[in-house]
Amino acid sequence: xxxxxxxxxxxxxxxxxxxxxxxxxxxxxAVINIQRAVLESDEIQKANAAMEAKYKxxxxxxxxxxxxxxxIQQQLQAGAGKLTPQAEADLxxxxxxxxxxLQRMTDDLQGDVNAExxxxxxxxxxxxxxxxxxxxxxxGYDLVVDASxxxxxxxxxxxxxxxxxxxxxxxxxxx
Numbered sequence: 001x002x003x004x005x006x007x008x009x010x011x012x013x014x015x016x017x018x019x020x021x022x023x024x025x026x027x028x029x030a031v032i033n034i035q036r037a038v039l040e041s042d043e044i045q046k047a048n049a050a051m052e053a054k055y056k057x058x059x060x061x062x063x064x065x066x067x068x069x070x071x072i073q074q075q076l077q078a079g080a081g082k083l084t085p086q087a088e089a090d091l092x093x094x095x096x097x098x099x100x101x102l103q104r105m106t107d108d109l110q111g112d113v114n115a116e117x118x119x120x121x122x123x124x125x126x127x128x129x130x131x132x133x134x135x136x137x138x139x140g141y142d143l144v145v146d147a148s149x150x151x152x153x154x155x156x157x158x159x160x161x162x163x164x165x166x167x168x169x170x171x172x173x174x175x
Contacts, residue, residue: 028140030159032132033147037164038124042173047120051113058109065102069095131167135159 038044072095076088083091136144139159147158 027142029143029145029157030136030139030141031145031147031150031153031157032163033158033160034125034128034132035148037160037167038121038128040164041124041128041171042168043127043171044120044124046173051116051120055109055113058105062102062105062109065098065105069098069102072098127171128163128167131170132163135163135166 072091076083076091076095079088079091132144135141141159144159147153147160
């Protein structure tokens, strides 16, 4: 029994000795602001401009409806006591219809914009992940962490600009 315990103790001590002899491995770490890298990419900038142009007519329609509602409200205020009860009821009903239309248009536009934006960002984030992996392999990084999850890091560890340049080179936005 004591022989087994002695053997185990010898093995444990030998293992600890060997571990202390091994040189500690140097881990190479980089930090990236993924959100900034993706949002500042040429691809996203082009997509933003395209979305603005695509949805501009609908935004203008919403603005026109808002002006129509303001006009109806002004008519109701200016005509207070001067309008017949039927005219006042008609204007109020018209304003309520316009308000419902405005809410529906705003909700539809917001939903469409969010869906398209999420799709574009999702695809760009996947591409950025590939670029970051390739950059990490080229530079010999063992770990790349997002700046938003990091309390402190030296500015020299930040590879955001490098990743952005590599992304723009790998996925050029055709002008």
